[in-house]
Amino acid sequence: xxxxxSREIVDLTTHYTYGTWRFQKGWRPVHVVDxxxxxxxxxxxxxxxxxxxQLMCVSLGHKNAAVIGAIEEQARKLPYVAPGxxxxxxAELSRSLLEVLPxxxxxxFFATSGTEANEAALKIARMVTGKTKxxxxxxxxxxxxxxxxxxxxxxxxxxxxxxxxxPGVIFAPEVNCFRCPLKHEYPGCRIACAEYVGHMIENxxxxxxxxxxxxxxxxxxxxxxxxxxxxxxxxxxxxxVLLIAxxxxxxWGRTGRWFAVDHWDVRPDILVTAKGITSAYIPLGLxxxxxxxxxxxxxxxxxxxxxxxxxxxxxxxxxxxxREYQRLNLIERARRMGEYLGSQLSELRSRHPxxxxxxxxxxxxxxxxxxxxxxKQPFNTKQDKVSGKPLxxxxxxxxxxxxxxxxxxxxxxxxxxxxLIISQEEIDEGISALDESLRLAxxxxxx
Numbered sequence: 001x002x003x004x005x006s007r008e009i010v011d012l013t014t015h016y017t018y019g020t021w022r023f024q025k026g027w028r029p030v031h032v033v034d035x036x037x038x039x040x041x042x043x044x045x046x047x048x049x050x051x052x053x054q055l056m057c058v059s060l061g062h063k064n065a066a067v068i069g070a071i072e073e074q075a076r077k078l079p080y081v082a083p084g085x086x087x088x089x090x091a092e093l094s095r096s097l098l099e100v101l102p103x104x105x106x107x108x109f110f111a112t113s114g115t116e117a118n119e120a121a122l123k124i125a126r127m128v129t130g131k132t133k134x135x136x137x138x139x140x141x142x143x144x145x146x147x148x149x150x151x152x153x154x155x156x157x158x159x160x161x162x163x164x165x166x167p168g169v170i171f172a173p174e175v176n177c178f179r180c181p182l183k184h185e186y187p188g189c190r191i192a193c194a195e196y197v198g199h200m201i202e203n204x205x206x207x208x209x210x211x212x213x214x215x216x217x218x219x220x221x222x223x224x225x226x227x228x229x230x231x232x233x234x235x236x237x238x239x240x241v242l243l244i245a246x247x248x249x250x251x252w253g254r255t256g257r258w259f260a261v262d263h264w265d266v267r268p269d270i271l272v273t274a275k276g277i278t279s280a281y282i283p284l285g286l287x288x289x290x291x292x293x294x295x296x297x298x299x300x301x302x303x304x305x306x307x308x309x310x311x312x313x314x315x316x317x318x319x320x321x322x323r324e325y326q327r328l329n330l331i332e333r334a335r336r337m338g339e340y341l342g343s344q345l346s347e348l349r350s351r352h353p354x355x356x357x358x359x360x361x362x363x364x365x366x367x368x369x370x371x372x373x374x375x376k377q378p379f380n381t382k383q384d385k386v387s388g389k390p391l392x393x394x395x396x397x398x399x400x401x402x403x404x405x406x407x408x409x410x411x412x413x414x415x416x417x418x419x420l421i422i423s424q425e426e427i428d429e430g431i432s433a434l435d436e437s438l439r440l441a442x443x444x445x446x447x
């Protein structure tokens with residue numbers, strides 16, 4: 001055991017390591033010493049409800065015994081072997097993935113993060129099609145490495161432009177029926193945001209793929225209208241363009257189905273996922289392709305790989321996690337508990353004038369704050385975030401933390417995505433803290 005005090009641990013952390021996506025000055029993180037179920041504990045023994053499953057990833061809750069046991073067993077059996085070798089766990093996980101992934105996804109590349117899995121997807125799309133351009137959307141996040149950050153539509157991309165951006169990515173309007181970028185209203189819009197993608201493809205020869213988050217994550221849990229994804233699939237098929245579904249955050253029961261695309265019975269050519277695949281106990285990303293995509297590489301060089309691809313220690317907890325999702329019936333449970341969570345969040349909107357919108361699926365929800373409901377003016381913008389201006393969601397998040405509930409805020413909304421094992425009583429605990437803390441926003445609402 002370390003002889004360091006909690007203060008020393010925080011000091012060493014902030015002095016020698018980077019806090020991500022933030023200004024470093026003033027960063028004083030909570031010293032976490034333990035976690036179990038839907039809660040974690042700081043060095044003083046204070047207990048916090050994990051209302052966003054850390055970074056929307058600890059889907060099985062903390063300290064799931066089966067997943068931990070799988071890590072221990074694999075570490076004793078075979079902790080590492082190069083990806084050029086076959087292993088039992090690689091074969092077993094591949095077979096289990098066929099049971100839960102959307103039908104038709106049959107060939108897998110195992111990475112160590114969603115970012116890396118998206119890198120693989122973009123490279124595969126370009127190699128298979130022989131084309132170069134990728135259409136992404138604004139209000140998207142696909143990762144932080146060169147290719148994936150270039151395909152990211154929000155302000156996290158700005159810091160690498162222009163020289164650090166991989167060329168060939170162009171951006172389409174996001175799907176946001178609360179604040180439509182095209183100034184339309186659903187359903188009269190006839191899914192103009194999807195049709196715009198078709199217009200882009202027709203006028204941008206050389207498009208290899210369209211990459212989307214089926215339900216947008218960090219940027220606001222944006223749930224598309226029912227016609228959107230089927231229409232986008234049609235547009236891609238008509239133009240010989242691959243469809244990549246980034247389900248890093250929305251997969252593994254988060255939306256009440258195994259994967260978000262299952263809500264619309266849409267089958268992507270490539271699906272990328274991570275986070276919940278191991279409940280984040282071990283870093284693992286997955287890039288899954290159809291057999292049609294995979295067949296291209298029978299006679300063409302597969303120009304991708306890295307040392308930790310198909311790392312046995314990352315695959316064993318994924319196999320255990322799938323079995324736990326099934327054993328505990330968590331996909332159905334996420335749907336059922338999500339209905340309750342959604343109803344409670346909607347109640348908050350009726351009581352708080354600062355809540356402009358509540359939206360979500362399963363146990364994946366956003367609460368968007370507005371200064372003015374009529375104009376939908378947000379309290380903060382992307383520019384506020386990168387310039388270091390204090391954000392209201394950070395103040396509310398700090399107040400919730402003081403009340404023993406941890407939640408992820410971004411710009412002017414909160415992402416509510418607790419572990420799928422959360423109870424109704426724990427949901428009530430989180431809602432109560434949010435209810436009290438939203439008073440900080442209500443006082444600044446414009447009449």
